[in-house]
Amino acid sequence: MNAPLIDPFARAITYLRVSVTDRCDFRCVYCMSENMTFLPKKELLTLEELDRLCSTFVGLGVQKLRITGGEPLVRRGIMTFFDNMKRHLDSGALKELTLTTNGSQLERFADDLYAAGVRRVNISLDTLDEAKFAEITRWGRLPQVLRGIDAAQRAGLRVKINAVALKGFNEEELPAITRWCAERDMDLTWIEVMPMGDLGNEDRLGQYWSLRDVRARYAEEYTVTDLAERSGGPARYVRLEETGQKIGFITPLSHNFCESCNRVRITCTGEIFMCLGQEDVADLRAPLRSHPDDDAPLEAAIRAAIDRKPKGHDFDYSRQRLDGQMPRHMSHTGG
Ligand code: SAM
């Protein structure tokens, strides 16, 4: 392996999140508008380019790769990519290959993902109510996702449910969702909503629900113990003593995890974001495309980008939140 990626603050970059498409078969209100204009195909990294890019990062010490989107499983041919990534698991260089999905295609792909070496999936699901699910995802259908979750568990994949916390929308469902996850032996993480998509115009679909309040809601029913465990990312965990369940809380823009940040993100067009909370971005597609047979320029571009990884967030997000503006969509950077 070449020298590993270490940023200027001595943090080793071992976790890469890659968005493989900006498209999706859902239109969640907090993520997209109903009428989306997607990127032309030539803008997207091809499957071969994605392979080369991810493999280069693995060669530079990335041990965990999370595939996301848009909806990663609607990208045509994506299973070929997963199958090909398996070689890095087999060699021992990559410790984990995983994905974040809306679950709609899992009935079809769960076994193949397991065969490609995937062992865990994050599935996004905000409500167990069929009508509400259709309302929040616009195009999604709950039974299809539930069948996908069944298929994932049958295939042997460990499932974590990610639920976006929306006041007045899934607030009342917190006990039911928590119980449902416990019964099915699935982990559960709540994500604080960021003002994107059409959420601002659709107040009836719920609104900002701070995770501090979600935690307080748990404390009404359970004995809640804070856990020290960190993942190098924005998640915090608690344990519910009565059930033994571990519950995660992700405040995407919180400032409290920067010192342990081990990750970078790549968009489906090959831009690398060194920090979710900052706008600094570098283009990796140009070195990929202009040197199809030589990885050295790509590697140099990756190192130059990591050298610019900031110490931490320095935006005033509270102000942006009030303005209701976010500089980019989750489906672009990959949630
Ligand atoms: N389509 C896949 C899915 O839904 O899991 C992967 C991409 S999606 C952008 C990744 C995660 O971002 C999902 O869990 C989704 O709920 C979350 N997300 C999207 N928009 C968000 C927002 N405005 N605030 C907080 N989380 C958001």
Ligand code: SF4
């Ligand atoms: Fe699609 Fe995921 Fe965004 Fe929902 S959150 S619209 S499923 S990319």
